[in-house]
Amino acid sequence: MKRFSRREFLKLGALGGAGLAVPLGTLQTARSHISAAEAVVSPKVEPFSVPLPIPPVLKPVRSDGATDYYEIIQKEREAEILPGLKTTIWGHNGIYPGPTIEARSGRKLRIRQKNELPRPVSVHLHGGRTPPESDGYPTDLIRSGDSKDYEYPNDQRGATLWYHDHRMDFTGPQNYRGLSGFYIVRDDAEDDLPLPEGEKEVPLMIADRIFEEDGSFYYPSIDPSLTETPGVLGKYMHGVHGDTILVNGAPWPYLEVSNTRYRFRILNASNARVYDLALDPPPSGGKALVQVGSDGGLLETPISHDRIRISPAERFDVVVDFSRYPVGTQVTLKNLRGEGQTSEIMRFVVARKEKDESAVPQKLAPVGDLPDPSKAAATRTFEFNGSFDFHGASFYPMWTVNLKYFDPGRIDYRPRLGSTEVWEFESDAHHPIHIHLVHFRVLSRDGKRPGPWDAGWKDTVLVKEGERVRVVARFDGYRGKYVFHCHNLEHEDMKMMANFEVV
Amino acid sequence: MRLRYPAAGLSFLAQLIHLWVLPEHYLMWDTAGYFFLVVAACQGTLGVSLLFGPGRWMLRLGIFLNLFVVFVWAFTRTVGIPAWVGAFMREPVGVLDLSATIAEVALLVLLVKLKRDLVRSRM
Numbered sequence: 001m002k003r004f005s006r007r008e009f010l011k012l013g014a015l016g017g018a019g020l021a022v023p024l025g026t027l028q029t030a031r032s033h034i035s036a037a038e039a040v041v042s043p044k045v046e047p048f049s050v051p052l053p054i055p056p057v058l059k060p061v062r063s064d065g066a067t068d069y070y071e072i073i074q075k076e077r078e079a080e081i082l083p084g085l086k087t088t089i090w091g092h093n094g095i096y097p098g099p100t101i102e103a104r105s106g107r108k109l110r111i112r113q114k115n116e117l118p119r120p121v122s123v124h125l126h127g128g129r130t131p132p133e134s135d136g137y138p139t140d141l142i143r144s145g146d147s148k149d150y151e152y153p154n155d156q157r158g159a160t161l162w163y164h165d166h167r168m169d170f171t172g173p174q175n176y177r178g179l180s181g182f183y184i185v186r187d188d189a190e191d192d193l194p195l196p197e198g199e200k201e202v203p204l205m206i207a208d209r210i211f212e213e214d215g216s217f218y219y220p221s222i223d224p225s226l227t228e229t230p231g232v233l234g235k236y237m238h239g240v241h242g243d244t245i246l247v248n249g250a251p252w253p254y255l256e257v258s259n260t261r262y263r264f265r266i267l268n269a270s271n272a273r274v275y276d277l278a279l280d281p282p283p284s285g286g287k288a289l290v291q292v293g294s295d296g297g298l299l300e301t302p303i304s305h306d307r308i309r310i311s312p313a314e315r316f317d318v319v320v321d322f323s324r325y326p327v328g329t330q331v332t333l334k335n336l337r338g339e340g341q342t343s344e345i346m347r348f349v350v351a352r353k354e355k356d357e358s359a360v361p362q363k364l365a366p367v368g369d370l371p372d373p374s375k376a377a378a379t380r381t382f383e384f385n386g387s388f389d390f391h392g393a394s395f396y397p398m399w400t401v402n403l404k405y406f407d408p409g410r411i412d413y414r415p416r417l418g419s420t421e422v423w424e425f426e427s428d429a430h431h432p433i434h435i436h437l438v439h440f441r442v443l444s445r446d447g448k449r450p451g452p453w454d455a456g457w458k459d460t461v462l463v464k465e466g467e468r469v470r471v472v473a474r475f476d477g478y479r480g481k482y483v484f485h486c487h488n489l490e491h492e493d494m495k496m497m498a499n500f501e502v503v
Numbered sequence: 504m505r506l507r508y509p510a511a512g513l514s515f516l517a518q519l520i521h522l523w524v525l526p527e528h529y530l531m532w533d534t535a536g537y538f539f540l541v542v543a544a545c546q547g548t549l550g551v552s553l554l555f556g557p558g559r560w561m562l563r564l565g566i567f568l569n570l571f572v573v574f575v576w577a578f579t580r581t582v583g584i585p586a587w588v589g590a591f592m593r594e595p596v597g598v599l600d601l602s603a604t605i606a607e608v609a610l611l612v613l614l615v616k617l618k619r620d621l622v623r624s625r626m
Contacts, residue, residue, distance in 0.1 A: 018551050
């Protein structure tokens with residue numbers, strides 16, 4: 001038997017160490033990180049034990065004849081989201097959801113956003129017809145310690161908009177930490193309607209989150225410092241889905257209601273989760289959810305639904321008539337797509353009788369001058385594709401629009417100011433697609449009529465796997481550079497975005 | 504053959520950098536992580552061999568390995584990482600990857616010289 005010399009022994013040991021043990025050990029650290037991520041489960045919360053919070057309405061710091069002026073400070077604060085635990089949030093004015101801003105159609109509003117957070121931010125008014133310098137372009141950043149004035153002309157119909165962070169590469173984690181709030185534009189047409197108002201007009205921001213044992217948010221960033229590398233652990237490529245459902249920042253809350261009509265401005269502010277909303281039990285006769293508005297404001301006529309599918313960033317303005325339930329009934333807002341605890345969202349407790357003077361008229365509001373697809377100056381097709389799985393081969397895991405990754409320096413399309421265009425979206429997975437600046441009408445899904453949830457003016461539309469959705473939009477308002485993108489925020493951060501410049 | 508010690512140092516430096524970035528790449532895309540694992544393991548093996556007196560085959564393999572790694576680096580920084588037919592993601596040039604590449608190019612030069620010296624010494 002051959003005996004090893006000391007030199008050979010040393011060489012073998014060094015080869016084993018440098019060639020095997022050290023590399024494999026390093027790989028193991030990464031694997032442990034993934035195992036730890038997969039093991040995170042939010043602390044248990046008793047559903048329907050917390051009352052529904054309503055975000056405060058922000059008051060202007062001053063007003064003049066034409067403009068209302070607001071100031072918001074984005075800062076880190078601790079909040080009690082899960083009972084008994086502290087969560088560090090990033091919030092507008094330190095709260096999540098941020099304060100609600102109420103604007104008047106046709107009246108200018110200027111917001112000074114100060115960033116006291118440790119990372120840059122950019123604020124996008126989602127659904128706003130906004131000049132490019134105030135649109136929250138992903139690289140138009142407010143650095144830590146700096147401020148920026150955003151000017152919103154509100155030259156648009158009354159509608160439920162929302163503001164949220166739009167920082168290049170890190171929109172997902174920054175929204176997840178709490179950087180979003182409602183922005184409601186009101187107009188005369190809406191004021192003239194007898195829809196429920198005051199305390200009976202309730203904004204509902206639905207979002208899902210994962211929490212660590214100590215109550216902190218868990219977000220599977222590759223780079224949790226949010227400085228260098230965008231994106232999430234491979235397992236979350238399709239989006240981060242939380243196991244805890246929050247409404248207005250509270251887990252599975254309840255709301256006591258009277259046996260009257262309530263108007264709910266529902267926003268899906270989740271990073272990636274699509275919900276199928278329904279009431280349980282349904283009232284006799286069904287059709288509990290009467291949709292009066294969409295992303296772009298009131299519909300022409302109400303539409304009654306048994307359920308509503310809402311994808312990230314979409315809004316549905318819905319009236320529920322609780323007089324169809326006996327007093328004492330507990331009505332759960334369910335998510336028919338969910339499993340286990342994600343199948344429930346919140347609860348309404350019909351607690352008292354009350355006189356109801358509201359109504360849902362059969363004629364709501366004029367929808368304005370619709371763009372005519374037969375006069376479209378261009379028809380463009382956009383493929384929204386993942387790029388990491390092609391015939392079973394594993395490629396670089398990013399998301400593309402027309403096989404291109406987002407590049408802020410590249411203008412992909414140039415619609416002319418005032419022109420009408422038909423855009424066709426094709427998709428390899430579920431992608432909620434959002435176009436900045438414009439509102440659009442859904443023309444068809446796979447060549448057939450639009451779906452039951454496509455009515456009205458939209459700024460975000462869910463394109464399902466393998467589906468082709470045609471929309472028509474008029475590119476008016478402002479010249480300049482804007483983006484359109486998938487509003488699954490993990491897809492967006494991983495490059496599923498493109499530029500268009502209105503010329 | 505004194506050149507083999509700086510060559511070993513460069514090989515270990517390249518290994519160290521690949522190990523440093525391995526976890527981040529693995530978390531994002533396991534294929535990339537395995538690529539860095541193989542490169543780091545090979546650089547480590549090459550480094551140890553250089554310390555103990557490499558044979559001609561080891562030098563030849565070291566040259567091919569470093570040529571390949573430098574080529575992959577240049578390709579991903581100019582054309583991009585192939586993601587799908589027609590889609591390439593161009594990686595930015597960073598301090599770490601540039602340092603590794605400089606080390607690998609210098610290592611290549613030393614490996615070629617070492618191989619020539621070895622061939623001459625055996626003639």
